Structures are given as structure tokens and as C-alpha cells.
Amino acid sequence: MRATAEALPEGIDDLITWYQDNARDLPWRRAEFHERYGAWGVLVSEFMLQQTPVNRVIPHLAAWLDRWATPAALAAASPAEVVHQWASLGYPRRALWLHGAASRIVAEHEGQTPRDVDALLALPGIGDYTARAVAVFAFGDHHPVVDTNTRRVLARAMHGQPQPAPPSRRDLDDMRALLPEDVGDSAIVNAAMMELGATLCTARAPRCASCPLAAQCAWRAAGYPAGEDRRRKQAAYEGSDRQTRGAILRALRGAVDHALPAELTIADWPRPEQRDRAIDSLIADGLIEADEGMLRLPH
Numbered sequence: 631m632r633a634t635a636e637a638l639p640e641g642i643d644d645l646i647t648w649y650q651d652n653a654r655d656l657p658w659r660r661a662e663f664h665e666r667y668g669a670w671g672v673l674v675s676e677f678m679l680q681q682t683p684v685n686r687v688i689p690h691l692a693a694w695l696d697r698w699a700t701p702a703a704l705a706a707a708s709p710a711e712v713v714h715q716w717a718s719l720g721y722p723r724r725a726l727w728l729h730g731a732a733s734r735i736v737a738e739h740e741g742q743t744p745r746d747v748d749a750l751l752a753l754p755g756i757g758d759y760t761a762r763a764v765a766v767f768a769f770g771d772h773h774p775v776v777d778t779n780t781r782r783v784l785a786r787a788m789h790g791q792p793q794p795a796p797p798s799r800r801d802l803d804d805m806r807a808l809l810p811e812d813v814g815d816s817a818i819v820n821a822a823m824m825e826l827g828a829t830l831c832t833a834r835a836p837r838c839a840s841c842p843l844a845a846q847c848a849w850r851a852a853g854y855p856a857g858e859d860r861r862r863k864q865a866a867y868e869g870s871d872r873q874t875r876g877a878i879l880r881a882l883r884g885a886v887d888h889a890l891p892a893e894l895t896i897a898d899w900p901r902p903e904q905r906d907r908a909i910d911s912l913i914a915d916g917l918i919e920a921d922e923g924m925l926r927l928p929h
Contacts, residue, residue, distance in 0.1 A: 641787075641842065641843045641845065641846040642808060642810065642819060644842040644843070645819065645822045645823070645826065645842045645843060646815060646818050646819065646822060647842070648822065648826075648842035649818055649821065649822035649825055649826075650818070652825075652829075653821070653822070653825055654684075654825065654829070656684065656688070657675070657688060657691060657692065658671065658672055658675040658691075658767070659821075664768070666695075666699070667695055667699060668743070668768065669742075669743035669745070669764060669768035669769060670699075670700060670701055670735075670743045671695055671768075672743075672763070672764050672767050672768035673731070673743055673756075673760070673764050673768070674691065674694060674695060674728065675687070675691055676759075676760045676763050676764060677724055677727070677728045677731075677755065677760070678690060678691055678694075678719060678724070680721070680724060680760070681720065681721055682719055682720055682721075684828075686718075686719065687719070690716075690717065690719050693715070694715060697715065698732075700741065701731075701732040701735040701736055701741050701742075701743065702732075702736050702741045704728070704729060704732035705729070705732040705733040705735070705736045707729070708928075708929055709726060709729060709916070709927070709928035709929065710888050710926070710927035710928055710929060712725045712726065712728070712729045713725050713726070713879065713883075713917060713927050713928065714883045714888060714927060717883070718876075718880075720872075720876070722875075722879060722917055723755075723915055723916075723917065724755060726754075726915075726916055726917065726928075727754040727755025727756075728754075728755060730753075730754035730755070731753040731754050731755055731756065734752075734753050734754065735753070743764065743768070745765060745768075745769045745771065746765075747761045747762060747765050747773065748761075750764055750765065759775065759776065759777055762774065762775045762776075763775050763777075766816075766817050766820055767817065767820075767821070770813055770814070770817055771813065772809065772813045772816050773820075774802045774803075774805035774806040774809060774820065775805070775820040775824070776797075776801045776802055776805050777824055777827075778794075778827070779823070779824045779825075779826070779827025779828045779831075780801075780805060780820075780823040780824050780827055781794040781797065781801050781827075782794050782827045782831060782833060783823050783826050783827045783831045783843070784801060784804045784805065784823075785849075786831060786836075786847055786848070786849035786850075787843050787846060787847045787848060787849070788804055788848060789848060789849075790848035790849045790851070790852045790855065791849065792849060792854070792855070792856060793833070805820070805823070808823075826841065826842070826843070838850055871904060871907065871908055871911070874896075874899065874901075874904050874905055874907075874908035875908045875911065875912055875917075877896050877899070878895055878896055878905075878908055878909060878912060878918070878925075879912070879917065879918070879927075881895050881896055882895070882918060882925060882926060882927050883927070887926070888926055888927040889924050889925065889926035889927075890924065890925055890926075891923055891924055891925075892909070892920065892923055892924065892925050893923070895909070895925050909925065916928060
């Protein structure tokens, strides 16, 4: 069963009202945040929110922007400072990509975060979602913005499926069809769909009785049919190469001058071959450097 976009206008009005009454008070949604940091603050928040929960991002974002409130400030920092400041946010390559994006913004955009989606996509570490999110939430432009939570709401409300199919251009087409013409309302709808998926239309315990789209939801109307869960399962962190890489970076962040002899860097790791593989991968990613038997954060 499928609900068309034309069947949802009343639900969209309800969605806007629900969001205005129930949206979480997050730093990047506040007027003072935009006044202080502008589009750069939105871009940094979106980098940090990639694969990291909101509650972990908030303190790191505040510390980061207190230190580097503009692209020029971050571009002037060393890669070692950037990786150290990223701390425990995970997926630390994002820190180097953000540093690279800041350098490109300074070199190619006179230090101002670009507004154009294609210009944003040309920056390191920025994919389709992040580019559209910055264009919409920082500049108020009219684009569909689709994250994992939005895709789940679309799958249920429009397609009657409990979980979304793999990402495709159809997601953007579906979302575009739901956006009001008014750019202010369209930005709210983009944010509201993400908020709905994050707080009510969750993957495992949807709270349908409180959902503003319940009356128009194709999945609910069909009696909540079960379907194949095609979400990609993340490998366990404990004992993984990701855990090993994190341990190496923590050791270097805590060391004098962010450097240690290679043989003493997590020397007691239970799997030496995993430790060596992790060191090699961190060097390949540019997250650490090796020189004359020493490992250090990048200069």
C-alpha cells in the first residue's frame, strides 16, 4: 500500500505544528547559534552528527567552536591539534576532512561557507545529505534533506514498509513531493521528518499513537505488516579494529608532544597483529605519522 504526496497535506500541517511544539532544544537550532557561528557552525555540527549520537556531539561541538569559530581559525590549526580535539567522537577521519574543508573554504570561498550544493559537495568529507542540510538549515534554501530517520518515516508513511530500502534517488523525490512551496515551511518539514524518525517513528519501538502522520500513514493503515529488515548491521565494537585504532589514538593524544615509540604504543594489546594492522591503517588514513620508530599525531 502506498500513500501519495497529495494524500498528506493535512498531515504535513499537523507535522509542522507537532515540530513547533515538540522539537528538542538542540544548539544548532537556536537563533543565537546561527548569529554567532553562521553556516560554519551548521557545517561543523553536521560533520559531527555523521554516525555519532546527538548527546555525544553537543559538548564536543561547543568545545570545537569555542576554539575554532570560523573556517580560517580551523584552517590555521595543525592536523595534530584537530585530531586531538576530536577526542572520542569516533571515525576520526572526519576531523581531517573537516580541516581540509576549512582550508578549501579559505582558499576558494574567501573564508565563507558556500551556499551552493555543488560547491559544498566539492569540499572534503561532504556528501549529498550534508550539502543539502547546510543549504537548507544554514541558508534556508528549498531542497529535500533525507537522513536515515527521514527514510524510515517515508518508508512507513508513503510506502507501507516497516523499514526503508537501501538509499536511492527515490528518497529525495519522495521528500521533494512533500515539501511546501514556502521555503520557511519546507525547512521546518525537513527538520520535522528527521525529528519524527528520531523521537517517535523509531526503528524498534514506534510511538504511533503520538505521531502527527498517523492518520495518513500507509504502514499503519495496512495493519503494520512485517517486512524484511534490510538495515546494515554494524559490526561489534568490542575487539574490533575500530577499537584498536581508537586505543592507539587515545594513547598518542595523552602522550607528551603526542608521540610515543611504536613498540610502546598499546604494547599490551592482546592481539599484536591487530595492533600492527591498526597502526598501518591509521598511517594510511593520515591520522598518525611514523618516523624513526616513533608514532605521532600528524603535524
